[in-house]
Amino acid sequence: MQNKQIPRYQQLKDLIIEQIYDGALKPLQRVPSENQLVKSMGVSRMTANRALKELNEEGYLNRRAGVGSFVSDFRVNSHLFEIKNIADEVAFRGNKHNSRIIKQSLIDVPRKISRIMNIDSNEQIFHILLVHYEDSIPIQIEDRYINRFFAPNFLEQDFLSITPSSYLSGISPLHQAEQIVSAIIPKNLISNLLEIEKESPCLLITRKTWVKKEMITYGKFYHPGDRYELVGHYEPVKSNKFQKNNKKFM
Structure with a gap:
């Protein structure tokens, strides 16, 4: 780091x-x-801070609040048009999935959830909040409400060994x-659980699911913006009419 024409922070980067x-x-x-x-390296604290900050912004590093900076590994891929069990996604990539339960309870239906799920405001509903990890790195927060009549034994399940998605689909x-x-820019609770810095962007997937014509779950799934990406693929299907007309121009 002796080239005086290049800024010290850039040399460190x-x-x-x-x-x-x-x-x-x-x-x-x-x-x-x-x-x-x-x-x-014999640099100032300001130089070191700028180098690490810019490397994080450029995707080379992942800064985890209160923990430190780590070399980036990958962007997790998930298909935009499919609903998959996150544990299966992690296993498919050859990594280990585990989770931490923050809340798992039966509560009075919040007014907003009552309106969204069309559930009587005097009813109760299951609520779960948990963090999913891939090789000990948080990749998703699951904040989900479940119709208690659809899954009456929900509270009895061990969601450290099975995911809510796997249980419900069963x-x-x-x-x-x-x-x-x-x-989105998440609230402090979400940032802390995902171990990201405040004001760091997230991907939020808001999901509603139905069985027959009854909504059974409403959930919000938060993903760190620098550790997750959604991939969608669309391929139009040509109609017979289009194919027939298209032959005239071949």
Whole structure:
């Protein structure tokens, strides 16, 4: 780091990027902290902070609030038009899934949920809030409400060993589902659970599911913006009429 024509923070960035490409810093490996960089590289704290911040913004690093900076590994892919069990997605990638339950209870139906799910406001509903991890890194927060008449034994389930999606699909296959994808700046609780910095963007999937004509679940699924992406593929099916007309121009 002796080229005076290149800013010190950029030299530090280039060095870390080179170590990532060379394999000296491996995916998910923790990189030196600001204080460690100040001591080992002879740079100012401001220089170290800017280098780590920009590497995070550019996708080379993943900064986890209160924990440190880690080399980015991958972007999790999920199909936009399918509803999959997140544990199966993680296993498909050859990684380990585990979860942490924040809440699992029977509550009075919140007014908003009563209106959305068309449930009497005097009724009760199951609510679960949990964090899904991939190799100990949080990749999804599941905040879901479940019609208690559809899954009366919901509270008796061990959702550390089975996911809510897997359990619910075992009761009955879905007949209809709706998903809305939004980019948001999450509230502090979500940021803390996902171990991301405040003001970091998230992908929010709002999902409604029906069996027959009754809505059975309403959920919000939060994903860190730098660890998750949705992929959709669409291929139009040509009608016979189109194919017949198209032959005239071949």
